[in-house]
Amino acid sequence: MVSDDATLPLDDRGLAYGDGLFETVLVYDGRPRLWDYHVARLLDGCQRLGIPAPSRATLDRLPRQAGPGLQVLKLVLTRGSGGRGYLPPQTAEPRLRWQCTPFAANERHWRDGIRVRHCALRLAIQPALAGLKHLNRLENVLARREWSDPETIEGLLSDHEGRLVEATCMNVFWCRGERLETPRLERCGVAGTLRQALLERLPISEVDADPRILNEVDALWLGNSVQGIWPVIRLDDTEGCCLAEWKLTDRHRELQNSAQQLLGYPVLPPAGVS
Structure with missing residues (x-):
């Protein structure tokens, strides 16, 4: 399962410059493992990079989108588009994309x-x-x-x-x-x-x-x-x-x-x- 709009325009700063963050989360029957640690690292990254953070409610909804059994949720947060060259926009409009895929541990x-x-x-x-x-x-x-x-x-x-x-x-x-x-x-x-x-x-x-x-x-x-x-x-x-x-x-x-x-x-x- 993927987010409703999984595409990124060519001017997205995550695509162009790696200007963003990601998390990969183990999820079992919709229950994420180590979720508070993943959220804390993502929010720390947002603060340090100066990217507006998604709300906790928005983030908490994502693991529940996973299907039954063991899955991996990958979420990607970019600064969005805008700015001039490497200079980021003064007011960023971040993009949050995610997908869940079945997983089997080795x-x-x-x-x-x-x-x-x-x-x-x-x-x-x-x-x-x-x-x-x-x-x-x-x-x-x-x-x-x-x-x-x-x-x-x-x-x-x-x-x-x-x-x-x-x-x-x-x-x-x-x-x-x-x-x-x-x-x-x-x-x-x-x-x-x-x-x-x-x-x-x-x-x-x-x-x-x-x-x-x-x-x-x-x-x-x-x-x-x-x-x-x-x-x-x-x-x-x-x-x-x-x-x-x-x-x-x-x-x-x-x-x-x-x-x-x-x-x-x-x-x-x-x-x-x-």
Whole structure:
């Protein structure tokens, strides 16, 4: 299902410049998961970009448009048309578009883990946009073009100063000893809603980290608010050569099941149990 008017004119600033925001929300039988976190991030983005925000009532109606079962709601908010070149209009008339599509989670990745690699592309540092899910995602597109091997599921991104930031469409978590950690995102990267919910519920420290730290961690995960948490079983360099491997343990399941509960997914059995 899509919004009544899903088209965008060529002069829409979201289409022309990436001048806008988007959210992808897991919805089950019309009930959105982590909805307050998605709305809070969208409203924060509106404030920081200077785009008039939709009313909460308008936003709250959207998940109810989803059909039965598991769906993903994608909503896109642009500044609208107008202005001259990059100069935005003094009074913006934003456009809100949305669609709902059926979704099935990748249970094999939950159960068996995934292989990932480092990307050669480096993220630009821009604190004014850090954390936002804005429409300009060309860095992620270029990074995702770096590999075509279907066995490699995700790529890890660092910034221009060599700090680990995120994966192309997921946040990163790891365990060193008894310490759970995730990269700081004050300079760049997307502050995921699942990441925020986990930070509020678990003792996860936000740290500045060199990507080489991952070669020695006890466990590594990637996650977002649609797919949940995937454990990593192999990490490769930018050429596809293996840097580290992990066997799945119950330690992996602890973080995964915290995410499963937040998203309404089934709790996973202990590692090694089908």
